[in-house]
Amino acid sequence: MNVKELLQTKPVILDGAMGTVLQKRGLAVPGALPEVLSITKANELVSIHRSYIESGAQIIYANTFGANSYKAKDSGYTVAELVSAGIKNAKKAALTATRPPFFPEEQENAFVALDIGPIGRLMQPNGDMTENEAYLMFQEVMSAGVKAGADCIVLETMTDLLEIKTALLAAKELDCSSLTDGKIDEIPVLCTMTFEDSGRTFVGVTPAAAAITLSALGADAIGMNCSLGPKQVFPIVKELCAYTNKPVIVKPNAGLPDPVTNDYDIDAFEFAQVMKDLIPLGVSVYGGCCGTTFQFITELSKVIHNTFKDNVSFGDINTSKDCNSVLKKQEQKSFLCSFGKVVTVDRPLITGERINPTGKKLFKEALVNHNIDYVLKQGLAQIEAGADILDVNVGVPGLDEVKTLVEVVTALQSVSDIPLQLDSSDPKALEAALRIYSGKPLVNSVNGEKKSLDSILPLVKKYGAAVVCLTLDENGIPQTAEERFAIAKRIVERADSLGISRSDLYVDCLTLTVSAEQNQAVETLKALRMVKENLGVKTTLGVSNISFGLPNRELITRTFLTMALETGLDLAIINPNKEAMSGTIKAFNVLHSYDESSRSYVEAYKDWKPLSKSDAIIGTSAEQTQGHGTSQITDSAIANDSVLFVAVQAGLKMDAKNATKQLIAQDVAPMEIVEKHLIPALDAVGTDFETGRLFLPQLIQSASAAQESFSVIRSALDSAGKKSVSKGTIVIATVKGDVHDIGKNIVKVLLQNYGYNVIDCGKNVPPQTIVDAVIKYDCKLCGLSALMTTTLSSMQETINLIHEQKPDCKVMVGGAVLTEDYAKTIQADFYGKDAQSSVAYANLVFGNHQS
Structure with a gap:
């Protein structure tokens, strides 16, 4: 055995x-x-x-x-x-x-x-x-x-x-x-x-x-x-x-x-x-x-x-x-996920198509110029508009697609928990992205060519992904539904032989332009129906191609989408920023009883307005969302919120940096930038973190965006010969005997981004060393961390020494083994249940202190 x-x-x-x-x-x-x-x-x-x-x-x-x-x-x-x-x-x-x-x-x-x-x-x-x-x-x-x-x-x-x-x-x-x-x-x-x-x-x-x-x-x-x-x-x-x-x-x-x-x-x-x-x-x-x-x-x-x-x-x-x-029901259901969100494909869903440089001059320029924030804003706008999955394509001639796809996927996963569809024709780029993707993604795509089958399906199996299956092969796109079905069947059988579940296969019967080949719309829908009825797989379609070259494209596209949904389409690859498109899917799910009690529909439209928040986030008009968006957040971002506020809240580092430069150029005082823009944004993020609306990756990304802003403020002050902004000095340390410091390091980042000067003594720090630092920097607050019960005695010893030698210094404690009651027992002033709480205690201790 x-x-x-x-x-x-x-x-x-x-x-x-x-x-x-x-x-x-x-x-x-x-x-x-x-x-x-x-x-x-x-x-x-x-x-x-x-x-x-x-x-x-x-x-x-x-x-x-x-x-x-x-x-x-x-x-x-x-x-x-x-x-x-x-x-x-x-x-x-x-x-x-x-x-x-x-x-x-x-x-x-x-x-x-x-x-x-x-x-x-x-x-x-x-x-x-x-x-x-x-x-x-x-x-x-x-x-x-x-x-x-x-x-x-x-x-x-x-x-x-x-x-x-x-x-x-x-x-x-x-x-x-x-x-x-x-x-x-x-x-x-x-x-x-x-x-x-x-x-x-x-x-x-x-x-x-x-x-x-x-x-x-x-x-x-x-x-x-x-x-x-x-x-x-x-x-x-x-x-x-x-x-x-x-x-x-x-x-x-x-x-x-x-x-x-x-x-x-x-x-x-x-x-x-x-x-x-x-x-x-x-x-x-x-x-x-x-x-x-x-x-x-x-x-x-x-x-x-x-x-x-x-x-x-x-x-x-x-x-x-x-x-x-x-x-x-696992055999019938298909799951896609990020680190923190599972999407069950048991009803028609939306795959956002906007992260793709094809036909988008500004998008190509953003990728070439390494403007990742532009890409992130395209993703965030689609999420706000109702996308369930985001397609991610960064293919630009001359650009290192392997490196860029990894960078964009990593960045997207730092600001959102929505599952991603990794879109590339380069197996090396796909594999690189698959290795660093946190969750189970959808790969776009494999087709009926032997080269594609041999290179893509093994990657799908190895990395536990799902895959889009295009019904084309060495001979191109077939004209008839029967031929497309035959290719789909061949791909499915090859996937079967590799042990890939049919619930992880998404067949794309391919949408052709109706203005050039009018009969192909019917063939696509016929093929879709055959696949759905006979192969036991999921289906997907890039819908927008159907109306290219025709006036009032939206009418044609929306009608075709409705027909495809009724035929059995599972994932519609669309621009969710177009209300008519995303709304059609939401309405379809209500009318087919997929949306129980119309909850998703009501949630989406309870505050409905002609201009959605998604357009505001990327600072574009409805016309601009077709590929001509700007690379900066504008003042229309969200009502009553500043550009810098939105950038920090969304975790957009470059926009935070640029917005701060603009404010300084407008002679806004550094402390006004901190107090009226940065701190409110960080507070909003902190509230979302505490209530479970966002999680550590987004919290850290927002803190990083704030850090970019602070860097600009410090540089401006240095150039003017003024003292850098600081709200107070705090000493932090992991106590003697404890070598864990991940939580302490996160606390450090957050406190710094709220404008505090943080002295990090490190891990496994003797009590007197911590006290010496507190005295040296005349600190009003000290943070102590411990992860193991065996090191809590060291924490207590450190607190006693601080109270004896620097009685005006408050102590906050945190760590997995601590409780609020025990914090009181060892005479700590504050108990930090998470990193965000350290900011609240710092604000309490220092009040409106400025230096």
């Missing part, structure tokens, strides 16, 4: 926490890399692994969670040394452990997983780590682990969908055969992300988006771990199970932590009983994370195995009446 075979049995038990046991045994050293203990305390590690196996764990996680080159750079050991030692200890335990009673007969020993956690840096666009940097670091760990004999790879505690996707690709592309002397060709990969009580990860990933993306990419099992206790995970687990047919993993904490005692709030018996209630949802792989020990796994193994044995079979669980109906 191997891991893949084990995952098909019922059920599978994983181990519990490593860090918790290391702490209980007095082995964990605050600030030190736990993976070093695999070398310095090898016998202890073997003992821990052995105890978990004897408690019932069928797969144990090696002590390699943080053994990457970024975290291990100051450890004194190489990645290969740490990983090899971790795998060796676990393998030794597997060979020497007493066989637990619930092991299946076919499983001789426990399997050893190479455990891989986040690298510790945010990936672009949220941070500065590139996909290639992350990929190389992951493959370094994986190469060492597979060579050392790992049976599978576990990617866990991830919050960024792109990071876990990059790691999964690194595993899938690993040359396992050469690393194992031909013993294995591919290693199984289990993927779990960590979700907050909001139902999303730290950067806004939903369980559905994670399940869809990772399943499509070929993960062998998917699920969640850490952050929450078993009582809190039910909504998350239900959503995971609803969007995948893969084995689902649940590995929660032992309840919620008490920062004072470092203990969690449920015991082993209660943990197992609650976990048992997850069985009807479809969970098949169970384990424990922070706070769980051998006793937890003993109880869990006993309860879960007995429940499976006595009540329900594995097959029955996956079709349980409690499972979300989405799961049962």
